[in-house]
Amino acid sequence: MDPSRAATPAQALAIHGGFPDLPCRLVEPGGLINTTWFVGEPPRFVLQQVNAIFPVGIHRRIQQVTGHLVSKGLVAPRIVPALDGCLVTPGPDGTCWRLMDFIPGVTLDAVDSPARARDAAALVGRFHCALLDFPQDLTPLRPDPHDTLRHMAALGSAMAECGGHRLCAGVRSLGAEVLGGWERWQQRCGVGQLPIRPAHGDLKISNLRFDAEGRALCLIDLDTLSSMPLALELGDAMRSWCNRSGEDGETAEVDLAIFEAALEGYRSTAAFASPDELASIAPGTWRICLELAARFGADAYREAYFGWDPSVAPGRGEHNLIRARGQLALARAVERRLPQLEALAARSG
Numbered sequence: 001m002d003p004s005r006a007a008t009p010a011q012a013l014a015i016h017g018g019f020p021d022l023p024c025r026l027v028e029p030g031g032l033i034n035t036t037w038f039v040g041e042p043p044r045f046v047l048q049q050v051n052a053i054f055p056v057g058i059h060r061r062i063q064q065v066t067g068h069l070v071s072k073g074l075v076a077p078r079i080v081p082a083l084d085g086c087l088v089t090p091g092p093d094g095t096c097w098r099l100m101d102f103i104p105g106v107t108l109d110a111v112d113s114p115a116r117a118r119d120a121a122a123l124v125g126r127f128h129c130a131l132l133d134f135p136q137d138l139t140p141l142r143p144d145p146h147d148t149l150r151h152m153a154a155l156g157s158a159m160a161e162c163g164g165h166r167l168c169a170g171v172r173s174l175g176a177e178v179l180g181g182w183e184r185w186q187q188r189c190g191v192g193q194l195p196i197r198p199a200h201g202d203l204k205i206s207n208l209r210f211d212a213e214g215r216a217l218c219l220i221d222l223d224t225l226s227s228m229p230l231a232l233e234l235g236d237a238m239r240s241w242c243n244r245s246g247e248d249g250e251t252a253e254v255d256l257a258i259f260e261a262a263l264e265g266y267r268s269t270a271a272f273a274s275p276d277e278l279a280s281i282a283p284g285t286w287r288i289c290l291e292l293a294a295r296f297g298a299d300a301y302r303e304a305y306f307g308w309d310p311s312v313a314p315g316r317g318e319h320n321l322i323r324a325r326g327q328l329a330l331a332r333a334v335e336r337r338l339p340q341l342e343a344l345a346a347r348s349g
Contacts, residue, residue: 005090009037009047012097017083019045019099029309034223043102045080052094054223055141059087059098062222064136072130075209075218077101105209105217111241114261120208121262123216124200124237125269131198132272138198138227145201145224146232148291152182155294158301167317171301174324178293181331185290188338189283194229194276201226203237230277235284238262239292242285243330247323248312252330254285254337260344275346282334282341289331296324 006012009024019039024047027036033053039045050059059079066076079087080099088096111117131138143150159175162168200207201224211217240247241262242255263278299305300321308319334341 005092006097007092009039009049009097012047012049012089012091013039013099015082015089016097016099033307034221038102039099040102046077046100046102048098048100049091050088050096050098050223053142056088056096057141058223058225059096061136061138061141061225063087065131065134065222065225068134069127069130074126074130075103077103077218077220077222103209103218103220105211106214107206107209107220109206110246111205111255111258114257116214117241117258117262118265118268120205120216120241121237121265122269123208123219124203124234125266125273127200127219128198128233128270129272134198138225140226146228146236146288146291148182148287148294151291151294151298152179154298155179158298162301165301165317167300167321170321171297174293174297174300174321174328177328178290178297178324178331181290181328181335182294184335185283185287189287192276192280194231194280195274196227197230197233199226199228199233200224201228201233203233204240205237206240229280229284230273231280231284232288234262234266234281235286235288238281238285239288239327239330243326245326245329247326248309248319250322250325250329252326252333254330254333254341256337256340256344259285259341260347263345278345279342282338282345285341286331286334286338289327289334293324293327293331296320296327300324 006015013019013022022040024037024039027038033051035049037047039047063079066078069076077100081087082089088098091097155175155178159172162171200219202221207219207221209217209220238259242258243252244255245252300317303316306320308316313319313322
């Protein structure tokens with residue numbers, strides 16, 4: 001191995017310098033893209049092996065954005081530069097290692113009450129407000145993750161190519177339903193013109209950190225920092241927060257009380273959001289469910305993007321087909337509840 005590249009956490013810390021012999025503990029369950037360790041006991045830092053899909057410029061953006069957030073009084077996990085000033089350490093196969101501040105607190109896998117949703121959404125509103133005057137461009141640094149047409153085309157290609165794959169029947173059956181749902185979404189909702197706002201880009205509930213008293217403290221995992229309409233930013237949040245079954249269940253129902261509380265909390269701190277933007281969140285939630293079902297469905301065949309958990313399924317494809325079915329079930333539930341969700345959004349505006 002190239003001695004300038006690290007393949008293990010210990011090697012990454014050695015190259016980074018300044019932190020001799022600190023123990024590393026793998027964080028489980030991990031994320032779908034990056035692998036994370038706590039460094040020190042008790043933890044002092046967070047070490048991540050960052051997937052090669054993220055361009056190197058994202059680390060500079062994270063440091064600029066977190067500095068801006070801290071200047072506005074928000075808590076944010078800052079990158080700890082190496083002794084030579086570099087923000088990352090090279091890893092194998094295009095990955096890199098990044099050391100960040102450890103933010104004490106807890107991470108949740110599900111929203112357990114409307115009060116939690118209200119508090120979390122209020123934090124997201126403060127995050128968005130703090131970035132309204134961020135002086136740098138937040139144009140996406142990688143292909144738009146919410147290019148729904150591209151994801152639907154990729155699913156269609158997977159359906160056409162998967163003959164002979166062990167999961168082909170499942171991919172094609174799921175894909176037909178997803179593409180049918182997307183056609184209904186386009187007929188019902190269309191794609192309107194909404195303002196582009198600073199965005200976290202991946203507001204699943206596990207990307208929020210809560211303090212010891214259970215209050216929402218900060219947003220983490222900032223590799224997806226970008227700009228997009230609130231329909232997509234908060235639609236993704238509601239997809240995660242309002243799903244009673246989690247992402248490894250094949251059935252789903254949308255929690256109306258959590259949806260309403262989240263919009264109330266967001267509106268309490270995000271006065272800039274217009275009624276049209278708030279009204280877009282319900283159809284945005286439906287769209288994101290379909291989009292993620294398409295992405296998981298394509299990867300069930302290609303087995304090349306999302307990680308997987310051997311305790312859930314025997315292979316990457318099987319796990320991602322489970323995820324795809326869960327997101328499709330949630331899309332169906334959101335579609336059924338769409339008039340109610342839209343009424344709740346109108347009330348919050």
